[in-house]
Amino acid sequence: MSRSRIAPGSTIGVLGGGQLGRMFAMAARRLGYRVHTLAPEHDTPTGQIADVEIVAPYDDLDQVRAFARAVDVVTFEFENVPAAAVAAAAEEALVRPNGAALEVAQHRIREKRFLASHGLPVAAYCEVHSEADLLEGVARIGRPAVLKTAALGYDGKGQVALGPDTDPVAAWEQLGRAECVLESFIDLAREISVIGARGVDGSTSFFEPFDNTHRHHILDVTLAPADIPANVAFDAIEVTREVLEGLDYVGILCIEFFVAKDGRLLVNELAPRPHNSGHLTFDACRTSQFEQQVRAICGYPLGATDLLQPAAMVNLLGDLWANGEPNWAAALAMPDVKLHLYGKTSARPGRKMGHLTVMAPTAAQARDRALAARELLLSRAPTR
Numbered sequence: 001m002s003r004s005r006i007a008p009g010s011t012i013g014v015l016g017g018g019q020l021g022r023m024f025a026m027a028a029r030r031l032g033y034r035v036h037t038l039a040p041e042h043d044t045p046t047g048q049i050a051d052v053e054i055v056a057p058y059d060d061l062d063q064v065r066a067f068a069r070a071v072d073v074v075t076f077e078f079e080n081v082p083a084a085a086v087a088a089a090a091e092e093a094l095v096r097p098n099g100a101a102l103e104v105a106q107h108r109i110r111e112k113r114f115l116a117s118h119g120l121p122v123a124a125y126c127e128v129h130s131e132a133d134l135l136e137g138v139a140r141i142g143r144p145a146v147l148k149t150a151a152l153g154y155d156g157k158g159q160v161a162l163g164p165d166t167d168p169v170a171a172w173e174q175l176g177r178a179e180c181v182l183e184s185f186i187d188l189a190r191e192i193s194v195i196g197a198r199g200v201d202g203s204t205s206f207f208e209p210f211d212n213t214h215r216h217h218i219l220d221v222t223l224a225p226a227d228i229p230a231n232v233a234f235d236a237i238e239v240t241r242e243v244l245e246g247l248d249y250v251g252i253l254c255i256e257f258f259v260a261k262d263g264r265l266l267v268n269e270l271a272p273r274p275h276n277s278g279h280l281t282f283d284a285c286r287t288s289q290f291e292q293q294v295r296a297i298c299g300y301p302l303g304a305t306d307l308l309q310p311a312a313m314v315n316l317l318g319d320l321w322a323n324g325e326p327n328w329a330a331a332l333a334m335p336d337v338k339l340h341l342y343g344k345t346s347a348r349p350g351r352k353m354g355h356l357t358v359m360a361p362t363a364a365q366a367r368d369r370a371l372a373a374r375e376l377l378l379s380r381a382p383t384r
């Protein structure tokens with residue numbers, strides 16, 4: 001268990017079964033590793049690529065232990081794995097990133113405390129454990145503000161905006177009076193993300209920031225490079241480095257940042273895993289975020305992260321299936337379009353089903369091509 005280098009031919013265990021695990025498993029397999037996955041569902045995007053798919057709830061600790069016993073290192077593609085499952089896995093195998101880092105990143109109150117204690121910039125916020133906290137917080141922070149559940153939020157779920165006329169208590173009721181953070185609503189110039197990796201030897205490596213546009217709180221388009229001043233990119237990477245070091249992190253971590261209209265760079269949240277905004281690294285960077293995760297957790301040197309050409313990624317949500325199967329042939333008729341699908345069989349609205357990546361001489365051109373390709377998915381197949 002004290003070995004730091006896990007050689008190709010060894011087995012990597014992935015907790016979680018989604019598309020992040022799928023693309024990680026593809027990268028791991030290319031490097032000659034075997035992959036096991038554990039998730040509560042059968043035939044998951046990760047399970048379709050893995051050598052072994054174990055179907056078990058994360059709180060079935062005996063199954064988690066058995067899963068960990070059969071692998072050389074355990075990692076995650078999903079951060080909401082219960083702490084007890086991570087601890088059970090750690091009894092049997094190396095777990096990278098470590099459970100403490102995961103606990104910080106999966107809980108907004110712990111995350112804010114960690115960031116604030118390291119002097120890292122966050123929006124004004126307060127912890128909400130009671131109605132009194134909430135009312136004091138609204139008085140201190142002002143409006144507009146956003147109330148977010150401390151645990152288990154994703155894609156904007158578990159959030160309520162507090163406008164000038166919102167009753168804060170009613171908003172909190174909507175979130176089931178769960179533990180929350182209340183944070184100031186930031187007037188955004190843009191949103192960026194930095195994906196960094198830290199190896200077993202403490203070495204670090206970063207992708208240049210990505211520019212992210214959300215729709216209905218879900219990532220819609222990522223562009224690389226981000227059109228931001230060099231000092232903002234530098235600061236975002238330095239913040240990411242401090243977080244990796246502060247968490248004694250091994251693996252890939254993404255930080256989502258706000259760039260406020262007044263110029264401030266603020267940390268929004270941490271993702272202790274590969275990230276949707278890094279999907280374009282698969283096609284457009286010398287080393288993908290997924291390969292970097294393999295290198296980091298297996299104790300190998302990190303790969304070069306340079307962008308080979310400006311690129312854009314657009315997400316394909318289940319909504320595209322509303323009128324039947326998308327017109328793949330029409331989009332693929334654009335020969336520069338890279339189509340990635342996650343093997344999900346039911347296309348619910350808002351569900352991430354796949355993405356498209358396009359590279360071009362500029363990020364704006366790549367975006368226009370990618371958006372055009374996504375439009376073509378909705379076109380009717382020509383009738384014969």
Ligand SMILES: Nc1ncnc2c1ncn2[C@@H]1O[C@H](COP(=O)(O)OP(=O)(O)OP(=O)(O)O)[C@@H](O)[C@H]1O
Pocket residue numbers: 123146148153154155156157183184185186187188191214217218256268269
């Ligand atoms: N304080 C804020 N000020 C302005 N916009 C915000 C604020 N908080 C959240 N948003 C908007 O809502 C989006 C989702 O918020 P956040 O990242 O906190 O949620 P999430 O549900 O954890 O999403 P995910 O984990 O899928 O990224 C942000 O990317 C941003 O566009």
Ligand SMILES: [Mg+2]
Pocket residue numbers: 256268269
């Ligand atoms: Mg987010």
